[in-house]
Amino acid sequence: MKQLLALFFISLFFSETYSQKVNTQDSLTIRSIYDMALLNGKSYEWLDYLSNEIGGRLSGSIQAEQAVKYTEAELNKLGLDKVWLQPVMVPKWTRGFKEYAYIETAPGTSTVANICALGGSVATNDLGLKAEVIEVQGIEDLARYGRAQIEGKIVFYNRPMRADLIHTFEAYGGCVDQRYSGALEAAQYGAVGVIVRSMTLRLDDFPHTGTMSYGDLPADKRIPACAISTNGAEYLSSALKIKPDLKFYFKQNCKVYPDVQSYNVVGEITGSKYPNKYIVVGGHLDSWDLGDGSHDDGAGCVQSMEVLRLFKQIKYKPEHSIRVVLFMNEENGLRGGNKYAENARLKNEQHIFALESDAGGFTPRGFSFDTDDANFEQILSWKPLFKPYLIHYFEKGGSGADIGPLKGNAPVLAGLRPDSQRYFDYHHAESDTFDAVNKRELELGGATMASLIYLIDKYGVVNEVSDIKN
Structure with a gap:
């Protein structure tokens, strides 16, 4: 009996020690993500170009086409394993x-x-x-x-x-x-x-x-x-x-024209252990035409691009394949989100997690999750890792319009939740311009997204979709 008790306490000691080691390791990795984003970030520079050199990116417009070419070129510069354009027909309406x-x-x-x-x-x-x-x-x-x-x-x-x-x-x-x-x-x-x-x-x-x-x-x-x-x-x-x-x-x-071809822009770091299981992070590349679409949703696009750049910069090699998807036509059709999900189903691609940023480039507060209780409980266990960065909001709720069509494929969908009190001051208006975005707040959002994806990649999800073949 004494031997059994001794073995139990030894096991408990090593279990707690390992847990502390894992938490310390996670803390250090997340710290390095935030340091890289705040000291050597790229998202604000990307947004500057999207907003001030290209401007409002209404689906079917020349500006939307320019944004596709620009973001494709920037993703290619990151040294990702794959970058491609996914064709999608979109509506064309002009003011x-x-x-x-x-x-x-x-x-x-x-x-x-x-x-x-x-x-x-x-x-x-x-x-x-x-x-x-x-x-x-x-x-x-x-x-x-x-x-x-x-x-x-x-x-x-x-x-x-x-x-x-x-x-x-x-x-x-x-x-x-x-x-x-x-x-x-x-x-x-x-x-x-x-x-x-x-x-x-x-x-x-x-x-x-x-x-x-x-x-x-x-x-x-x-x-x-x-x-x-x-x-x-x-x-x-x-x-x-x-x-x-x-x-x-x-x-x-205003006038409505026949549909025209556009593209989702996709970049991927292929997983080292599970190359056929996918994690998606994204925002929508199109915007309304009155302002330059900085908060809605240029911010979400550059934050999503930044996630993959940060992993490359800190030399993190993900176990799962991580994709950034810049969706086209969220504002007046959701064609890009539907097309991506349709292609995923046709190819039997298994997605374990999708995260969207489409609530502005304001100070991040946390995330909302569309998932089951078991997966949510695992995510809640990571909450202390975010406390030093004042990220406290972890609640069940909606995720995002463009990743919504993945429901039933990906067991966990999430949306970045920044402070929303000023968002509708700018939403869909001429005032949605680059000068309304704070550089530090934008960078904190990208780092927060990368940190959650790091944890999902490392620990996986509790319940994976079982009816989709690898």
Whole structure:
């Protein structure tokens, strides 16, 4: 009995010693990742070029094509094992000449309003559109007014993002339906146009665009849709209370073209032990055209590229194959994410983990995970390793739009979660520019992503997808 107890305590001692050794080793590796990112980072330089030399990268545009060529060339410079372009057909929508709008309270008395066309909207006619306005607080409000009060008018959706919600993405989700489906629903009641309050908590003069859909509505029934700045929305709402029969005029010149070919940009470090098991990190290369797409999602792209560069710089040789994927067409179609997942299924590629950065280049706080309890518990055990870097948010939740189609293939999906309080100040607006990105915050995000991927690569996942062949 004494011998058994002695063996037990010896085993326990060596087990604890080994655990401490492993944790120390992990701590040192993660420290080296952060040091390399902060002292010798590349992400800010890459973002500078994407933002200031190329600019907004709307799917199907020349700028999107330039971004594909630039990032492919930069990935080739890193000495990766493979770099390639994955073809994908994407929609092509152009804004045309700058939109113009005014609020007319009396003949000859008007106030200019800051608007922009919603992505995918049809144009007004050549002379523009002028009509009375009916203000509603969301799609559900339409039924309350009915066709009798809506027909022939412009519907003004003025439901704001809720300022009392700490998680700003929750506030965004609570009102974005009026942007996406507002024109489709209003057209059913005979509306002739749609104005949508911009999706931001900030009061300013920047209209925020974003994708919208007409569903299966016939082309001749589609009505033009625009976003108005929050200051403009406040003014219009106040003016309607005083002058309910005021008129709103707007003109926009957008156009939809046939689909064109573009590409996902993919780079890979082939795994030393499990070359046929894949870890993916990525962001979307396309952006809206109003700003230069620095936060949405140039930041996520360069952070993802930085993950592979950091591993090369610290001479870490991953056991699994690690891919960076710069997805095309997240903003108005998700074609890139769907194409990557489709190809993975056709090739029977087994993905164990996918991480996306698409919430801005702000200070990283942690991650949200779409996975089962067993995998989540393993990830939680690594949380102390991130404490020195003030990374504390490890919660179950969503991951990212572009990696979402991998669900069912990859057992763990994750999204980087930066501080989100300022994100919607810039999201889809002209203000989303390079000067709004802090270099240090951007670099911390890339290092945080690389650290999580290092741990996933080293320890694997608890439950792998079993029905996909190697």
